[in-house]
Amino acid sequence: MEFSEEIRKELIESGKITDPKSPRGVVLNTAARLFRRKGYLQTTVRDIGRETGILPGSIFHHYRSKDEILRTVMEESIVLNLGRLKRALESRPALEDRLRTLISVELYAMNGETGEAWSVMVDEWRNLSEEGKATILRLREEYEGIWLDVLREAHQAGVVTMEPDILRKLLAGSLHWTPTWFRHGGGLSLEDLTDRVWQLATGHRP
Amino acid sequence: MEFSEEIRKELIESGKITDPKSPRGVVLNTAARLFRRKGYLQTTVRDIGRETGILPGSIFHHYRSKDEILRTVMEESIVLNLGRLKRALESRPALEDRLRTLISVELYAMNGETGEAWSVMVDEWRNLSEEGKATILRLREEYEGIWLDVLREAHQAGVVTMEPDILRKLLAGSLHWTPTWFRHGGGLSLEDLTDRVWQLATGHRP
DNA sequence: CATTGTAGACCAAACGCTTGCTCAAATTCG
DNA sequence: CGAATTTGAGCAAGCGTTTGGTCTACAATG
Secondary structure, eight states, X not given: OTTHHHHHHHHHHTTSSOOTTSHXXXXXXXXXXXXXXXXXXXXXXXXXXXXXXXXXXXXXXXXXXXXXXHHHHHHHHHHHHHHHHHHHHHTOOSHHHHHHHHHHHHHHHHHSTTHHHHHHHHHSGGGSOHHHHHHHHHHHHHXXXXXXXXXXXXXXXXXXXXXXXXXXXXXXXXXHHGGGTOOTTSSOOHHHHHHHHHHHHHSSOO | OTTHHHHHHHHHHTTSSOOTTSHHHHHHHHHHHHHHHHOTTTOOHHHXXXXXXXXXXXXXXXXXXXXXHHHHHHHHHHHHHHHHHHHHHHTOOSHHHHHHHHHHHHHHHHHSTTHHHHHHHHHSGGGSOHHHHHHHHHHHHHXXXXXXXXXXXXXXXXXXXXXXXXXXXXXXXXXXHGXXXXXXXXXXXXXXXXXXXXXXXXXXXX
């Protein structure tokens, strides 16, 4: 995850994700944190206002609706982590490294500094409007496609034995669940955790 | 899961879970289904009323609050599935069978006929009142204790290699996620799925 | 240099609606 | 009859959102 900040800067400068220093960005990151902590429905526009120091009504100067905030949190989160994933894969051509990278990047997406947003995407899917779902779905499909490509290759090479689509879903569950119990500085690092999930996927110790 | 209906009857007759034919039971099962489909917060008391044919006001004759309905859904679900698990373990003394039973029972709890309630317990935890959490937590600890006992034994015997507590959490994630993608009659049975999760846990094909 | 215009950010108040829940009266039933 | 149950109207609170207007910074104009 060495270059994850680098990519973030690139995406901010190219305008693909909102500058966290801008009012829009402040609202966005605050909202992501609150959505994660209390849930989307339990978070009121007034809550976001209080935490950002912006009055509730003024939030709607920056976003058309609360739903647009949720959609933006999800959208920018997947853009960011898709960027991280692609970049990480470029520098690791070996098959087993690529599988490990997938695990590692997703663990980082869920539990790293920008982990709130990715968690929100997983947990609050049902609260997204229909148009929102359509937008996010396209991005998610690209992300899942990368996973399946690598897993299929790994299956063919005998690195994993389970059917790729089932394995992905089981692993996705394991990974999505980690934020509920994993805490930094608790004797288990994200690297350690990557090892364990790798072992789960391949059946072999790393 | 042959005897799962049997145990349900026993628990109903002994009054440990609500009779589904009683007004309380009708409300309970309807609520569980709605909570699962739309989420607890998105489900209104009026929704439950409409589906049960009971007017909103009358719901509160059977339950003190909406929160009490949620708590009861969770509580009875864990009582039922804890009963199923204990019964199933009694008839399977071999270590490897017991591990497989744990997986199988939890998959059934999430995806079987009474799967709505168990899903609600996992997904709507944050929406439970503080007293509710305390009640459910005690029951959950008993359930998790059984898992850890078996996993520790399996670890000592070399059936699994990962640390029991980490393995349990990773498996819990996989299992909790299954309702989002698993559908009956889709070429993959719950038995097949049990095999896959077993393989995930042990690293060996069943 | 002073004035005016413009645009983004923000404020204060309130609107319309939904929510969980209450309650007195009516009804049903043992 | 009396107790349990159901009814339907309605309350108080909270929600997302709208509105009309102010403040500030800065560029254009005379």
